[in-house]
Amino acid sequence: MVRRIVVAFLSLGCAFAAPVLADEDLLARSRQLFSPIPSTPPELPGNSASPAKVELGKTLYFDPRLSASHAISCSSCHNLGLGGADAQPTSIGHHWQRGGRNAPTVLNSVFNLAQFWDGRAKDLEEQAGGPVVNPIEMASQETDAVDLLKAIPGYHEAFAKAFPGEAPPITLANAQKAIAVFEATLITPNAPFDRFLKGDAKALSPVEKQGLALFLDKGCADCHNGINIGGGMYARFGQALKPGVEFLPPDDKGRAKVTKADEDEYVYKVPTLRNIALTAPYFHTGKEWDLRKAVALMGATQLGEQLSKEDVDKLTAFLGSLTGDQPKVTFPTLPPNGAATPQPAP
Ligand code: HEC
Ligand code: HEC
Structure with missing residues (x-):
């Protein structure tokens, strides 16, 4: 009788104590690998933010007249209502x-070690110059883009306010600076996982915690770590097992094109997993629409492991806890055309 009571007491005690201890252990391990998104935008080196510069950057981000057709803006392919991406396998330009x-999403991209899948732009400022002149994206010529901005009267004041004392303030370099400062505001704090990292043990459900434990134990966090749960290093897609050609077409050699090094063939920037539930389809080819299948593919290609259905479900539940507060962006009123503003190219 006494023994029965003691056993009952012990198991009761454990039932209470075990989750608490497990939570503490999970929290300690997580804090070594990850950190929460801050609630205020980070400063960019050599490109200080001001309200006028952020506003200009936002205006440019939404201005389709930076494209030759006047139909495509940054926001066409990085739609802030779609998690900062475009819900397309590959973008339409x-x-x-x-x-x-x-x-890839622009949300939290300020925290990536470099920009693009292959890291070919060192930061947001350099990146922002790419799409405007990319022939299959926005297809403007560099001089056309600057001439266009100069031919929209409202931009004179907006650039002068954002870059006081500079003559001439309207340059492509300044446009890139303003866009970068705006993009730095596109951060998503307060995800359930961030609240967990800050010490709120109830912020994650039991199954999300089991998914987090698997994420650590299986080795996902060897690559997807840091503030962006990714974005901090490069890795070979197919480290353990090469994926099929639909996911890894042979002509896209990844980072090798940037570094010209054979060992960088099929190496890509490890993408952020923040807001991943909002940004299907997945991978640099955009060939996988189902997050569960993306997780299972990662198990096979990166870890050499056939994950069970239960483990895939738990990992996917954890990934869902990485969705943060989406930036609240009011749509800017774009300065109207002037008499000399060029018309859209056919
Ligand atoms: C036609 C679609 C399209 C347009 C327009 C476009 N982008 Fe992109 N953006 C992409 C694609 C595709 C990539 C990935 C390309 C690659 O990695 O080679 C990308 C990559 C990026 C990245 C890198 C993110 C990361 O994690 O690596 C940022 C930041 C970005 N774009 C911002 C912008 C800005 C700012 C503009 C406007 C000046 C813009 N984009 C216009 C399609 C577009
Ligand atoms: C060895 C490094 C490495 C490991 C380990 C790893 N990943 Fe990845 N992960 C990557 C790389 C690199 C990509 C980009 C692949 C590409 O080129 O499309 C990626 C892509 C992803 C994507 C798609 C992201 C997007 O925006 O398209 C998801 C989801 C993902 N990983 C989840 C996981 C999970 C879950 C695990 C553990 C089961 C894991 N990863 C393990 C390196 C890794």
């Missing part, structure tokens, strides 16, 4: 052309 890669 100038003359309905499709690019070769999936549009």
